[in-house]
Amino acid sequence: MELVLQQCVNALQWGSFYALIALGYTLVYGVLRLINFAHGDIFMVGAYLAFFISTALLAPDGMFAFPRELVLALTIPLTMIFTSLVGVTLERVAYRPLMRKGAHRLYVVITALMCGLILENGNLALLGASRKTLPVLLDKSVYDLWGIAVTNLKLWVILAAVLVFLALHFIVVKTRIGMAMRAVSWDKFALPLMGIPLDSVIVFTFILGSGVAGLGGLLFAMSYPVLEPYMGAMTGWKAFIAAVVGGIGDIRGAFAGGFLLAFVEVMVAAFLPSTFRDLFAFSILLLILWQRPTGIFGKPLTSKI
Amino acid sequence: MQRYAINIFFLVAAVTLVGLAQAGMLDKYVLTVITFMGINCIFAVSLNLVNGYMGEFSCGHGGFMCVGAYAGSLLSVAFFTNSKLFGAALFAPELAPFLFPLVLIGAGLAAALFGLIVALPSFHTRDDYLAIITIAANYIIISIVENIDAIGGPRGFSGMKKVVGLMTDVANVPWMLIWTIIGLFACVMIIYRLMTSTYGKGISAVCQNEVAAEIMGINTNRVKIMAFMVSSGLAGLSGALYAHVYGYVNAQAFNILKSTEGLVMVYLGGMGSISGVLLAAVAFTLLIEVLRFVIPWLNDVLHATGLLAVNYELGQVWKWVIIPLVLILLMQFRPEGFLGNRELTHVFPRLRRWITFR
Numbered sequence: 001m002e003l004v005l006q007q008c009v010n011a012l013q014w015g016s017f018y019a020l021i022a023l024g025y026t027l028v029y030g031v032l033r034l035i036n037f038a039h040g041d042i043f044m045v046g047a048y049l050a051f052f053i054s055t056a057l058l059a060p061d062g063m064f065a066f067p068r069e070l071v072l073a074l075t076i077p078l079t080m081i082f083t084s085l086v087g088v089t090l091e092r093v094a095y096r097p098l099m100r101k102g103a104h105r106l107y108v109v110i111t112a113l114m115c116g117l118i119l120e121n122g123n124l125a126l127l128g129a130s131r132k133t134l135p136v137l138l139d140k141s142v143y144d145l146w147g148i149a150v151t152n153l154k155l156w157v158i159l160a161a162v163l164v165f166l167a168l169h170f171i172v173v174k175t176r177i178g179m180a181m182r183a184v185s186w187d188k189f190a191l192p193l194m195g196i197p198l199d200s201v202i203v204f205t206f207i208l209g210s211g212v213a214g215l216g217g218l219l220f221a222m223s224y225p226v227l228e229p230y231m232g233a234m235t236g237w238k239a240f241i242a243a244v245v246g247g248i249g250d251i252r253g254a255f256a257g258g259f260l261l262a263f264v265e266v267m268v269a270a271f272l273p274s275t276f277r278d279l280f281a282f283s284i285l286l287l288i289l290w291q292r293p294t295g296i297f298g299k300p301l302t303s304k305i
Numbered sequence: 306m307q308r309y310a311i312n313i314f315f316l317v318a319a320v321t322l323v324g325l326a327q328a329g330m331l332d333k334y335v336l337t338v339i340t341f342m343g344i345n346c347i348f349a350v351s352l353n354l355v356n357g358y359m360g361e362f363s364c365g366h367g368g369f370m371c372v373g374a375y376a377g378s379l380l381s382v383a384f385f386t387n388s389k390l391f392g393a394a395l396f397a398p399e400l401a402p403f404l405f406p407l408v409l410i411g412a413g414l415a416a417a418l419f420g421l422i423v424a425l426p427s428f429h430t431r432d433d434y435l436a437i438i439t440i441a442a443n444y445i446i447i448s449i450v451e452n453i454d455a456i457g458g459p460r461g462f463s464g465m466k467k468v469v470g471l472m473t474d475v476a477n478v479p480w481m482l483i484w485t486i487i488g489l490f491a492c493v494m495i496i497y498r499l500m501t502s503t504y505g506k507g508i509s510a511v512c513q514n515e516v517a518a519e520i521m522g523i524n525t526n527r528v529k530i531m532a533f534m535v536s537s538g539l540a541g542l543s544g545a546l547y548a549h550v551y552g553y554v555n556a557q558a559f560n561i562l563k564s565t566e567g568l569v570m571v572y573l574g575g576m577g578s579i580s581g582v583l584l585a586a587v588a589f590t591l592l593i594e595v596l597r598f599v600i601p602w603l604n605d606v607l608h609a610t611g612l613l614a615v616n617y618e619l620g621q622v623w624k625w626v627i628i629p630l631v632l633i634l635l636m637q638f639r640p641e642g643f644l645g646n647r648e649l650t651h652v653f654p655r656l657r658r659w660i661t662f663r
Contacts, residue, residue, distance in 0.1 A: 035433055094633055103640035106362055110572045111636050113565055114629035121625035237440060237561060244437040275459075279448035282441040286426065289438055293430040 003270065005148050011266035012259070013154045013223065016161030019258030020216030021239035022246070023168055024209030026254035029243070031184045031205045032099075035109050038090055038116035040236010042210050045119060046083040046217025047227050048127075051134050053078050058135050072137040079218045080211040087210025088203055090115050096199075116233070123229040134225040157219045164212055165255045171208070172251055181205055185249065238281075245285050247298025256296055261285070310659040319486045326479040336482060340550050342590045343485035344543050347492045349570035349586040350579060351539035354496055356568070357577035357646070358505070359532050360512035362436040363423065365443030366540055367563030369416045371556055373541025374548040375450055377412030381468045381549065384408065388464060390455060401471040402480065409488065409545050416541020417534040419446060424533035428526050431515070443564055450556040461555035465548055481550045488546055492539050493579060499535060508532050512577075569632060574643050581644030592631070596624045 021043050028036045057071045066074070094111050143150045172178040180201045183191055192198050220235075221227055238261060246257025261281060268280040289295070322339065325331050331339070348370060355363045383391040385401045396404055422442045427435055451459045472480040499505045507528040510518035519525050548554045566589070574585030604619035613619065650657045 029433070035436070094637075097637055098640060101640055103636070104576070106356075106576075107572060107636055107640050109362070110568060111633055113568070114633050114636075117565075117629040118626055118633075121622055121629075125620065125622040125626055233561075241437055241441060244434060248433060273452075275452050276448070278444050279452060282444045282448070286422075286438060286441050286445070289430060289434060289441075290426045293426075293434055295434070 002147050005146075007266050007270045008263075009148060009150055009154060011263045012158050013262075014266060015259035015262030016157045017216055017220050017235065017258075018239045018242045018262050019161050019255045020164060020212055020219070021236060022243035022254035022258045023164065023251060024213045025240050025243040026246075026248055026251060027168070027172075027181075027205050027209040027212075030249035030251075031181050031202060032095075033105060033185070034095065034099075035112065035240070036095075036209070037109060037112040037236075037240075038119060039209065039213060040232040040234075040239065041116040041119040042083060042087050042090075042232070043213040043217045043220070043236060043239075044123070044227075044229065044232030045086050046079055046210075046214030047134075047221040047231065048123065048132070048217075049082045049086075049214065050075055050079045050218040050221050051132050051227055053082070054135055054137060068137055068139075075137065076215065076218060080214045083214025083217065084207040084211040086119075087206045087213070091203065091206045096202075116236075120229050120233060127229070132227040134221040134227065136225075137222060153223055157223060160215065160219060161255075161258075164215065165251065168208065168212070169251050177201065177204060241282070241285055245288055245295055247295030250295075250297040253295055253297035260296075308659070311656075315490075323479060323483055323486070326482055336479065337550065338590065338594050340482050340485050340546075342587055343482075343489045344546050344550065345566075345570065345590050346489050346583050346586040347485075347543035347546070348540055348567050349574070349582045350492055350496055351536045351543065352567045353571050353574075353577065353579065353582045354499070354508075354532055354536040354539075356571050357575075357582070358500060358508050358512060359529070360576075361427065362432065363439040363533075363536075364436055364564050364568055365423070365439035365441070365561070366537075366567045367559040367561065368439075368443035368446035369419060369537035369540040370544035370547065370563065371446050371450060371554075371559035372419045372537075373412040373416040373544030374554045374559065375456060375462065375544075375556075376415035376541065377408050377545025378462055378465050378548045378554055379456065380411045381405070381408045382464045385468050385471055386464060398471045399475055401468060402475050405468075405472065405480075405484065409484070409542055412545035413538040413542045416544065417538030419541075420534040420537030421530070422446075423537070424530045427529050427533065440561065440564075443559075443561060447556045447560060459556070461553055463553040465554075466552035469549055469552070481546070485546050485550075488542055492542065493583070495535065495539065497579060504528065504531060572642055573632065573635065575641055575645045575647070577646040578642075578644045578648055580649035581642060581647075584643055584649075592628060593624065596627060597621070600624060600627075 021039060024039050024042070025036060028034055028039070054071055054075045057066050057074060058068070090112075094115050095108055098108050098111055138153060138156070141152050143152070143155075170178075172181060180191075180196050181204070183194070183196065184198065184201055188198070191201075217232075220231075239258065242257035242261040243254045244257070245260065246253025246255070248254075264281045264284050265277050268274075269277045272280070292298075326336050348366070352363065352366045355361050355366075379390075381401075382388050384395050384404060384407075385398055387393050419442075422445070423435075423439050426438045430438060450456070456462050469480060500508065507518065507523045507525075510521065510523055511525055511528055511532075515525055518528075544559070570586045570589050571582055573589065574581035574583070600619055600621060600623055604613070607613035607619065608615070644652055
């Protein structure tokens with residue numbers, strides 16, 4: 001029983017990472033109907049940016065040499081800002097010109113895939129294959145809750161995911177810009193006629209999505225401090241699958257899907273040989289999609305002929 | 306006579322290629338590159354059936370290549386060699402060149418069977434949801450293969466070099482090049498014939514509008530099953546060839562990156578254009594190989610002109626930065642790929658005089 005509960009905590013932590021990435025996928029998809037396959041690599045960029053920022057701020061003989069708490073407090077917003085800059089750059093340089101030309105949606109998807117490859121391999125080429133290690137930003141303390149060991153970091157990760165989810169949900173559902181975002185996905189052509197600036201809504205979406213991915217990268221790097229250029233690829237694909245299972249385009253779906261995937265993965269790895277993890281996780285997802293083709297929260301679209 | 310000019314041209318080209326290889330005029334490296342070009346062509350053209358003609362977004366095609374590679378290697382090892390896994394050879398080793406087509410067909414059938422993983426859910430699912438199912442299928446297949454310890458699991462599987470050796474014992478010709486050419490020819494023929502048949506019109510109709518196609522009396526489920534199975538079967542054929550050329554298979558060689566390569570070739574060539582995709586597959590393979598030489602040269606030039614820091618070497622990693630960059634630029638300037646959805650004969654109508662393609 002304790003083992004199950006302990007694994008549940010781990011699953012919640014992994015689910016938070018998946019959810020943080022899946023939220024970015026789903027935001028962009030909800031607005032543009034574009035699968036932003038570079039998103040997993042933006043997550044990786046976030047982790048690397050966190051590494052550079054925190055090392056620069058911590059360096060004892062450097063310009064700053066701040067105490068660790070202050071470094072953490074500065075690293076979080078700086079990582080999110082710089083990561084969202086990367087995301088917006090991708091949108092401006094690669095996606096927007098292509099969409100302006102009215103290219104088929106799938107060509108934009110391929111461009112996104114290629115951008116992801118450039119980020120991965122460019123990183124490998126520029127920084128080399130030596131792995132980076134994020135400095136310790138948070139003193140580890142272990143709480144004992146009813147026999148389950150929980151580190152403070154895990155709690156922060158889960159809390160961050162929940163808070164981000166609530167904030168995004170609030171933005172999309174309650175605010176004016178959120179209304180504009182939902183309107184873009186509703187009808188992209190009528191929107192400019194209503195006086196809503198289409199481009200700034202799209203840029204805002206990318207800022208939100210990439211910023212959240214950057215936060216995810218920072219938290220991931222704090223939990224598993226060894227960074228490598230391909231860390232975003234696998235996690236990104238899985239988070240995308242999670243977003244689709246939840247019902248892509250719906251924020252609740254991304255959140256639920258991320259945790260669902262993590263639970264399946266962690267439980268399979270805990271009770272079966274861990275090599276079966278992918279097999280079971282993906283088979284279950286396939287069955288879910290077979291039974292509910294639009295995901296858990298997705299609504300079936302009716303199309304006119 | 307004039308109308309068969311292209312067919313004769315291809316025949317002569319193939320024979321010349323094999324002749325050159327036989328005479329030892331091509332060194333091993335060039336021969337391997339040409340063979341891989343053919344394999345990539347088969348892979349891309351088979352993916353084109355689903356992604357181009359049927360308009361679905363399948364991004365897990367590497368998985369079917371994996372099934373084909375393993376099925377083909379297992380069959381040929383079981384047929385022609387004494388192995389620990391299967392015991393004594395089923396057939397005399399002299400029969401290897403004659404029964405090798407059976408191996409290829411078996412690999413194709415096995416891959417087609419696995420195509421059902423994607424085909425069955427596609428009845429209710431479209432677009433991005435189907436894309437996910439294909440990715441999941443890719444992961445599932447790799448995971449299954451890696452969990453079967455008898456065929457090597459994550460260590461991979463080898464022993465196909467022996468079979469190729471047996472074929473060369475019978476007749477000393479470049480067998481794998483010949484099989485690849487035959488496979489490519491068969492693949493292009495199958496897809497071309499399929500797309501010009503009534504079934505093929507059904508596939509195009511599903512691409513244009515699935516609901517309308519159904520109303521017009523097309524059994525869309527049957528069309529989808531067939532398209533997915535043919536497509537994955539041909540990918541399996543390319544996998545079997547790959548396994549025998551390489552002499553070693555590993556499930557991770559067919560992961561999502563391989564599928565991405567296939568997607569790149571299809572979208573570079575233009576969706577729904579056999580000739581475009583063939584061109585793109587050749588160009589893509591060439592680009593990869595050319596960069597192998599260009600990068601060291603660029604490194605020397607940049608060091609000589611002092612543009613690059615002395616302690617930094619331009620490595621082969623840059624290949625996978627340059628290739629996506631080239632592709633992104635190509636997409637910006639020619640978003641529909643080389644030929645769009647037209648064939649070469651539509652772009653250059655004069656060519657039509659020289660072709661009958663039936």
